[in-house]
Structure formats: structure tokens, C-alpha cells
Amino acid sequence: MHSIAHLGPRKIFGIGDFFITETVIYFWIIAAIMITFAIIATRNLSQKPKGIQLVAEYIVEFVYNFTEGAMGKRNSNFSPYIGTLFIFLILGNSLGLWGPRPVTADVNTTFALAGITFFLVHFNSIRSKGIGGYVKHLSAPYPFMLPINLVGELAFPISLSFRLFGNIAGGMIIMALIFTGLDSVSESLSLSIPFLQFMIPLPANLFFDIFEPILQGFVFTMLTMVFISINNLPHEEH
Amino acid sequence: MDPKAFIIACSALGAGFTMISAVGIGIGQGMAAAKAVEAVGRQPEAQTDIIKTMLIGQAVTETTGIFAFIIAIVLLFANPLVGLL
Numbered sequence: 001m002h003s004i005a006h007l008g009p010r011k012i013f014g015i016g017d018f019f020i021t022e023t024v025i026y027f028w029i030i031a032a033i034m035i036t037f038a039i040i041a042t043r044n045l046s047q048k049p050k051g052i053q054l055v056a057e058y059i060v061e062f063v064y065n066f067t068e069g070a071m072g073k074r075n076s077n078f079s080p081y082i083g084t085l086f087i088f089l090i091l092g093n094s095l096g097l098w099g100p101r102p103v104t105a106d107v108n109t110t111f112a113l114a115g116i117t118f119f120l121v122h123f124n125s126i127r128s129k130g131i132g133g134y135v136k137h138l139s140a141p142y143p144f145m146l147p148i149n150l151v152g153e154l155a156f157p158i159s160l161s162f163r164l165f166g167n168i169a170g171g172m173i174i175m176a177l178i179f180t181g182l183d184s185v186s187e188s189l190s191l192s193i194p195f196l197q198f199m200i201p202l203p204a205n206l207f208f209d210i211f212e213p214i215l216q217g218f219v220f221t222m223l224t225m226v227f228i229s230i231n232n233l234p235h236e237e238h
Numbered sequence: 239m240d241p242k243a244f245i246i247a248c249s250a251l252g253a254g255f256t257m258i259s260a261v262g263i264g265i266g267q268g269m270a271a272a273k274a275v276e277a278v279g280r281q282p283e284a285q286t287d288i289i290k291t292m293l294i295g296q297a298v299t300e301t302t303g304i305f306a307f308i309i310a311i312v313l314l315f316a317n318p319l320v321g322l323l
Binding site for chain 1: 290293294297298300301304305307308311315316
């Protein structure tokens with residue numbers, strides 16, 4: 001369990017300012033799991049899917065329906081990224097269930113993800129409207145509003161990343177407090193077997209390690225999709 | 239009094255006061271949920287869309303509270319003010 005005194009991610013190895021934290025290690029592990037699943041599930045593709053291929057097809061179909069429902073049929077080519085993001089966020093947020101530190105309880109991870117979203121939004125905005133239309137869109141409704149709109153655009157990735165980080169880190173801190181508190185209670189009762197930590201934290205685990213990760217992953221992907229699709233409109237339709 | 243102890247005590251108090259903003263979020267999210275319940279009551283067939291919209295709205299509402307929470311954990315665990323002495 002994470003100790004209260006030291007909340008940041010531990011450094012695993014590295015020299016000076018350049019080091020690998022445990023967040024990076026767990027990130028690699030999750031990436032390896034996802035890549036292995038994708039490779040195994042698509043190895044022997046058959047017309048009549050069964051076993052792991054069925055699961056993979058179900059996931060792909062779900063992701064495509066999810067994306068088309070939120071962004072419209074026109075933007076269904078974003079589905080692979082959205083699906084990867086959603087699965088990664090669910091796995092990364094709920095890592096606390098197995099003991100390790102959640103990957104997204106680190107500002108660096110969430111800022112990187114929000115940065116990807118930010119560049120996707122603006123790249124697609126420029127691609128669909130052209131440079132002129134993009135500048136015109138930023139200086140709407142009047143040209144003197146341009147700085148205000150710029151600040152608003154820059155605040156979006158910050159609020160997106162801090163929302164995910166705050167929720168997951170808050171859950172992690174509360175779980176650590178619960179475990180530390182139960183530990184000290186069983187110590188002060190001088191129990192030979194500290195059984196208090198066995199069943200009592202289960203409801204909190206259910207909320208902070210299962211419900212909240214799925215909800216926050218959903219919210220992050222949903223906001224990404226909404227912002228990409230409202231900025232991806234051709235200028236005439238806007 | 240030791241100035242460092244004074245700063246740490248004030249930081250702990252400040253972290254506590256920061257989280258007063260949670261009151262506003264609670265009210266806001268509750269109002270969103272109440273309106274969503276009303277909407278589901280009127281149009282039960284649109285339940286999935288309503289829940290989706292409600293969750294996004296609540297997540298955006300939460301942002302101010304999350305900022306307050308981050309200020310609180312910075313004050314508690316990574317206090318920048320102690321280093322200024």
C-alpha cells in the first residue's frame with residue numbers, strides 16, 4: 001500500500017534529473033498487456049469468430065458504436081485512438097485494485113494525454129477549416145476577443161488533465177488513509193492478526209478502484225470526442 | 239514561536255479552508271442529478287442520453303473542486319512556502 005508520508009511516484013532507476021519512475025514502468029506493463037492482447041486476438045482470424053477473437057470483435061464494435069454515437073458517422077476514423085484511450089484509462093486508473101500506484105495519479109501522465117487531445121483538436125480544426133477559418137474561429141465573435149479565446153483554449157487541457165489527476169490521486173490518498181487508519185486501530189487493539197483490513201475497505205475499493213476509474217475514463221474520452229467533433233466542423237456548417 | 243511551525247500550521251488550516259469549495263460542487267452536482275431525474279421521469283426512453291449528458295456536465299462542474307483539491311494537497315504534501323524561509 002502507498003504510505004501517507006511519501007505520495008509521489010518512487011524513482012526506480014536513473015541518474016540525477018533523468019530517471020524512470022514507477023509510473024513509467026506500470027505504463028509499459030499496461031502497454032505490453034494491450035499489445036499482447038491485440039496480437040493474440042488477431043493472430044488466426046476466421047469467418048466464424050470464437051474465443052478471444054469474439055471478445056476482440058465485441059470490443060471493436062462497442063468502440064465504433066461509442067464513437068459514432070458521440071461524434072457522428074463522419075468522424076468514425078477517430079475510433080482506434082478513442083478505443084485505445086478508453087481501455088488504457090480504465091486499466092491505468094484501476095491499477096490500485098491490484099496494489100500498484102495508479103498510472104494516472106501522476107500529473108505527467110495526465111498532461112501527456114491532455115496534450116495529445118489538445119493537438120488533435122487544433123490539428124483537426126485547422127485541417128477542416130483552413131488556417132484562415134481557424135483564425136477566424138478563434139477571433140469569434142469579434143477580433144478583440146482573440147486573447148480571451150486563446151486563454152480559454154489553453155485552459156482546456158489543463159482542466160482536463162487536472163480533473164483526471166485529482167480524481168484518481170484523491171481516491172488513492174483516501175484508500176491509503178483508510179488502510180493506515182485500520183492498521184493503527186488494529187495495532188492499538190493489539191490484535192495478533194490484523195484482520196480489520198480484510199473486509200472493511202471493500203466498499204471503498206469498489207468505489208475508488210472500480211467505479212471511479214470507469215467513470216473518469218468515460219469522462220476523459222467523452223470530453224475528448226466532444227471537443228474534437230465541435231472543432232472539426234467545416235466552417236460553413238458552424 | 240518557530241516560524242517554520244507557524245507556516246506549517248497555517249498551511250494545514252489553509253488546506254482545510256480550501257476544501258470548503260466542495261460545498262458548491264455538492265450543490266451543483268446534486269442539482270444536475272435532480273434535473274436529470276426529472277428529465278428521465280418525463281422521457282424514460284431517452285435515459286441513456288440523459289445519463290451521458292448528466293455525467294459530462296457533472297465532470298465539468300467538478301473542475302473547480304479538483305483545482306481546490308490540488309491546492310490542498312500541494313499545501314499538505316509539497317509545501318512551497320516552507321522553502322521560502
